[in-house]
Amino acid sequence: MSGLADLRLLLALPVLGALLVALGPVRWCRAIGGVAAGIVLIVGLAVVSVEPAGLALRVPWVAALGLSFSLGLGALGVPGVLVTCLIGQVAALAPGASRGSIAGGLALQAVVLAALLARDLGLLVACYGLLAPLVAGLVASGAAASRVRAALVVGFYLSLGTALLAVAVGALAVAHHDASGGLWSLELEALGGLLLPARAEAAIAAALGLAGALTLGLWPLHGWLIAGVAAARPGVALLVAGPLRWLGFDLLLRVWLVVTPTAAAAQAPAIAWVAVLGAVYGALVARAEPEPARAVGLAALVPAGLLVLGIVGQHHEGVLGALALGLALCLGGAAGLLAHAVGLRRVAPIGLLPAPGLVGLVGAALVVIGTARFAGLTLAGHAMSLALVGVAALLLSLRALSGRTGTEGHVVGDRPGVGPGLGVAALLLPLLALGVAPGPGLRRIDAAGRAAVDAAMRRRCERALATVDAPMQVTGAASEACAQPLRTLEQLQGGER
């Protein structure tokens, strides 16, 4: 199994599969796509089963601009890779797929995997740049004019996200160039070690945060995602609601939080309120939405809001909860869409629920703990936000219990076949397993989550101790003073008061 643990293989296989599907005979395309996605899933499992630190790859691309194919898998990236491979497999076999959508889906899977593994932000921008044409093309595949309209909306928002990300990454590259005395680099590790002037960091954080929120489909930037999911074929909808959404989460967790932690902390209260309001809005509107695919998309705003709440608190428990909720959001959302498509209507919203026995509850509980320790909100704010989140979860649960089904026109078949049913089960099973026994899964990512939060805290501490008029790299003295960053930050904040 470890022989398959190769990042090159993980990226090359879906591309190869896409080419085979596109060039092979039409009647075999579904089988070829299914087999290719299955092999990708096996390789994905092999990759995540080995020690992540051993998996890294760096091939120069445009050294003059600091661009390289720098790939690596950290423990925080493991859930994303699994989500992408699993949903990719189910999407390849989903009903209503055409040759183009299967081939495009595999290509999209490769791009998402490359983005998740990218340790070079230039490569990340390149992957984002490919998302817009790929996803728009996939959503539009077929003759319906509504699909073309939805595809253009999807393309616009994804292009906007890419432009924002590109601007932020360009600014970071220039900052690194200035701080390092003329060295161009877009490596995440190098950029994460920069201390930026407050205004520059705030602007970069805003651009990164917006790009992440757009891709995640966070309220009020969720419309494109729901329109795309509702219009697309079921297989494409799964990929948009799952892996694509995880990319936004990954951007917030791996880049926004790590590269611009001080500005992220400053912007956190505002984002927390937006996230909570979005969760309540999603739960309320989902109850009234007659169209099933749109209802699932709106219901997904609840875990999405909770997830963001977990990140912005910059606490270890919150990050773990966010990862668990990310699984609920992507796998549960995808399962909901597939269930609706095959007629399993009552099953549809289950994956999104923070219910006992499901990972959503574990995530929500961890986020609540993280939020309670979130220094950015006042006590009243904590109480209010937690109450609102509770209301949102309750509304969503009520919607699920009511069993509303929406219009029949969006259902592919009333009697589910064995295959699609298995697909829904495959997507829900991990949520159930992690909900019943979250220990092993959380332990796998625990250290990495703690390390990410510690790194962000340390950078905030170093930023607070240093006078930063121009981009600079962390000094040794600041690093030593921030050996216990939280304590130092609390002391500094106490001094300010």
Add this chain to the structure above:
Amino acid sequence: MNGLGLALAPLVIVGLWALLVPLAGVAARGWSRVVALCGVGLALAAAASLVGEPGLALGGSVVGEALVVDRLGLGFDLVVLVALAVLIAGEPPGPGAAARHGLVLLAGTGALLCAHAGDLSVLVTGLELACLAAGALLWLGREASGEAAGRAGFTWLMGQGLAAGLLWLGLGLIYGATGTTRLAELGGRIGAVFLRWGASTVQAAVDLLHSSEPLGASLISYSRDAAVHGAAPAMLLLPGLGLALVGLLARLGAAPLQLLAPAVVQRGSAAAVGTTLVLVRVAATAAMLRLFVAVLHAPRMVYAPYGWGTAAGLVGGLSAVVGGVAAVRAVDLRRLLAWAWVAQAGLMLVGMLAAADFYAHAGARSGGLRISDHVDWGQAAGDAAVAAVLLCLATHVLASLGLLAAHAAFDRGRGLVDLVGLGRRAPGSAAALAVCLLGLAGAPPTGAFIARMALLQAGLEDSNVLVRVALVLGLIAGVGLACACLRVLTLLWARPAGEEPVLGRGWARASLAVLAAMLLATGLWGQVSVEAARAAGAGAGLAPGSAARRAWQGSDDAASR
């Protein structure tokens, strides 16, 4: 003509063929395209043989300093020759074909003259040659394109005539102020103009004239003479620069001076549209680089209140935004292309301003750098910005030519409807067109993505807030252009109302495939593209063959060793 004169071979060959092809058309009707392509092939071979020529790194002047040769000129040569090859290949033989092929070559000659201009007269000759050839091509195709297009073409030509008038007037005033048309001398003479203006005698004379004390008639007369002699050159120079800038921006097609270009290009012949959109713009870009970036980059010439930088930055930002937003409504490949060029002109203009800022040692980080290091940094950063502009231009030209080839191959006068379902009828051509559309939008994996990244880095490194804001706004507004390209992309694989036979001309489809492959190659081998562009841009801020360039070249070589 010394040994460097061989570097003019592409220009000489294209110029000769521009005269030869119409004659060949008379002698052997139907063979003009082959003859023209032979000439372009010969010129391409000559240009390719010059790649890696060490003497071009330093460059030099030829033909009495009227022309210059260096790697920047060679880079432009290659871009123009590729454009010529595609445009001539796409123009079918038939009645009047020889004249059309000759005119395309004439426009190419004009663009090449601009790329090698060492003198203002050559610069303006090249520009006018390109514009007049484009105008003549539009005129020749007026019957086929209908009355509305004819009116638009006429209006466009009137606008270009006005731009030419402004440009000539501006350059005339510059000549009046400095007494030279040589680009190599112009920078120094302009410095002298400002020195003369700021001299103490002039100020003293002005103070005397403004004083309330009664003055003798002879003293008043003397003071007036002193003030006029000192200030007159500057009073000629400053409006001259402004007029020349407006004239060149109109040729570059920057908003709001695009002058009906989108309406004109919708119905002209393929050669006319290609010449108007590509060759004239390449000529204008070369002229802007040769005159404003390479010569007029002294701090006083770039910054307010007298400099061209603020106006160029504002027009660049506006152009990028207007082009990006207007592209969304384009209902035809050519209109889309026209607006894309407006946006691209804006981005390139911002890149040129960044280069001039660097050459002017803008944003001096004197706190951290010694003066000599600072000068080196400004020079290196300016060269990188010029390289980014050149790469942007080259990739945009490839994408534009690809779209024009696709239009020539598949358009039957119904706009984007003709492309619906192309992915099913001609998958190879549809894939090639998709690559060109990605290139137009600046998306990976094409070289346009690499070019945008290079431009972004160059622009954001500049501490000029106007450059940063204009660039960021332009890139974000580029989302509109991306959407317009996505709309065409989605149509390519949509299901057509009925199955239609694949119609398409072989030359155009082959050109489309080759151009798409080139765009992909520039992206996948991005390092090679960037290195080639940087080699072309090295020393662009210094006069070819000058001692300063030799010194810079030496220090650059030492640094790279």
